[in-house]
Amino acid sequence: MSRALTVSRAAQLVGVSRAVLQRMIRAGELAQSEGLLDIDELLRAFPDARVEESGILEKVVRIREEAFGRRVREHVLPSPELLSQRLFAQSQELAEMRRHLQAYHALVAATIERLARRPAPPDLAGEAREMLERGLAQVLGSESDNRLDAMTDMLKVVSANVVVRPSGREFLVQGNDSILQAGLKAGLGLNYGCAGGNCGLCKARVVSGETRQILHSDYSLSAAERAQGYLLLCAHTAVGDLVIETLEAGSPADIPEQELVARVRAIQPLGPNTMLLHLQAPRSARLRFLAGQGATVGLAQPGGDLQATWPIASCPCDDRNLHFHVARDPADALAEQLFAGAVKSGDTLGVRGPSGDFVLGADMPPRAVFLACDTGFGPIKSLIEHAMAAEAVERFSLYWLASRPDGHYLGNQCQAWTDAFDEFDYDAASDDDVARGASLLAKRAFDEGDCGASRYFIAGPQAFVDAAARELLEAGAPAERLRATTC
Incomplete structure (x- = not known):
């Protein structure tokens, strides 16, 4: 039986990023219907996909785990209560499928019996009876070889897919995370304040799906809001696949x-x-930023x-x-x-x-080029980690200029990204003449990539920013694809 998958679930199954699948959809290499991908279509595009051996997904996950700077991370299954709810939902679906299968079996059996009794040309009755018997035996005696179908069922137990309207973005809720926590980890700009159930800023409406409260909330929703399906994202998790309605921050002005x-x-x-x-x-007052x-x-x-x-x-x-x-x-x-x-x-x-507007922005092209000088790596690091979490970029190119001996103070981190992520390029350079070094790096960055498929981010001293931007513009990079900050 053909089944449809969200882009997030499909990417998880075949071991690639959402950005890769979205590029294939835009290029017409994958057919999408109402935002969903058919499993058969996915297998056609990835005939050699082996879910248990896919390595790219594990690399990206490992990068996220190492990059976010959290000292303690626990990888846990959902709570027993949540697991039981998800398993109960799947058992209901399985029971319904069994009822249908039993009905089909009864229908075919009755048809065979009727054909055996009804006067008819011997050849026709025998041929029809033999065809139905053979077909029924094949259906009931065979096992599905669709590994993606089985993996989808398993993943629904340990994680839930959430689609956000009106943006259409989606993410997975794993472990004991709240919907808000999972959305932030996935790089979404969801609205929130305290993240502790006190302020009500993370209020959203559930369009479809089931949720479960996991955190006590002091903020009280009105009766009208509850009737319309509103809840606090910080205080609830998803029992199964979910569609919610809420606005996201798309720019610093938000x-x-x-x-x-x-x-x-x-x-x-x-x-x-x-x-x-x-x-x-403090837990009750987080800093929300891009x-x-x-x-x-x-x-x-x-x-x-x-x-x-x-x-x-x-x-x-x-x-x-x-x-x-x-x-x-x-x-x-x-x-x-x-x-x-x-x-x-x-x-x-x-x-x-x-403060500041040095952000990724919407509609990121496939390649992101980062040019940093000394501590200009700070905001660049934030952008890279966010882009990895949001799977917003297919290819990363980092050029880091050092104007002093300790300028590449986190060079090992950059090398780790290169080793763990196939589409990450790192180029370290040193020059005490910041402007000269910026020009050389910018020229190299432009020559090594397609400017039409790239966006450039420049961070560092004023002389570095000016020289790099000038070199890129003179080489032919569109001005609207350049973003810069001084530090």
Whole structure:
């Protein structure tokens, strides 16, 4: 029996990213009906697919697990209650299929019996009876060889597919994650505030499917909202496949400025002149931001508060943990305090943001080209991790210029991406003349890719940004495909 799959489920089964399947759909290599892919169509396009041996999916998953900077991650099955609900739903479906099969069997058996009794030409009755008997034996005595069909049933037990309207984007809810947690991990810009059931900002309407509450909520929905199917995404998980209706943040203008007090989780040297500042937001007040944006960090002091605006170097999918790559800079008083040891683990710092429009944007082309200089890698890292989570990019090209000895302070991380992800290219260069190095890298980046299928992201000192942008524009890159930020 032919069955339809969402793009997310299909990508999970054959071991490729959603971006690859979406490109094949746009190119006419895969037929899609009402947003779904037929299993037979998928097998036609991937005849050699072996679900249990596919490696690309595992590579991407491993990258996500290592890239997001979470110190503790638990891979757990859904709760026993949720598993029982999903298994019950599948048992109902199986029982219905068995009832249909028994009805077909009874019909065929009755037909054979009737043919045996009804006067008819001997050849016709015998031929019809033999055909029905042979066909019934084949149906009842054979096993399906459709491995994707079986895998789909199994995956429905351990994960649920969620489709978001009106955007049409989709993601999987795995383990004990709430719908909100799963959506953020998948790179969606869902609306939320506290993520703890208190503010009501993650309110959404369930169009179809069943949910289960997993978190107590102090926020009360009105009777009218409950009647229309509204719930809090942070407090519920999906029992089975789900369709919800909610708006997503597509641009910086969609996210309001927020203020919170965060605690210093760690201050770690990345090099002689580079420091990692790890802040942790309280559970009741997360910082909602888009990858590539920055935030203003403030330190209260008796002689006057110090503050600095730095790019956020972590992924929005881990909104409690905010990372900043801070360079030693005599002109930055707060940075000097960090390097002097005046700020310690456990201290509190004010955070205001987000700020900036250095974001991926919608309708990403197949290739994303990132050009960074020194700590310009911070916002680039955030963009890369988000793009991996959202599966928004098919091919990554990273060019990192170092103007000082510790400029490639996370070179091992970049090499790990290259080793684990087939479509990730990393090019490290060093030049104390920032403008000259930028021009050389930009020319190389343009020559090594199709400018019509690429979007360019540039981050670093002003001289680096200006030189790289100028080189790309002169080479023929469209201005609308360039995005830049100085840091």
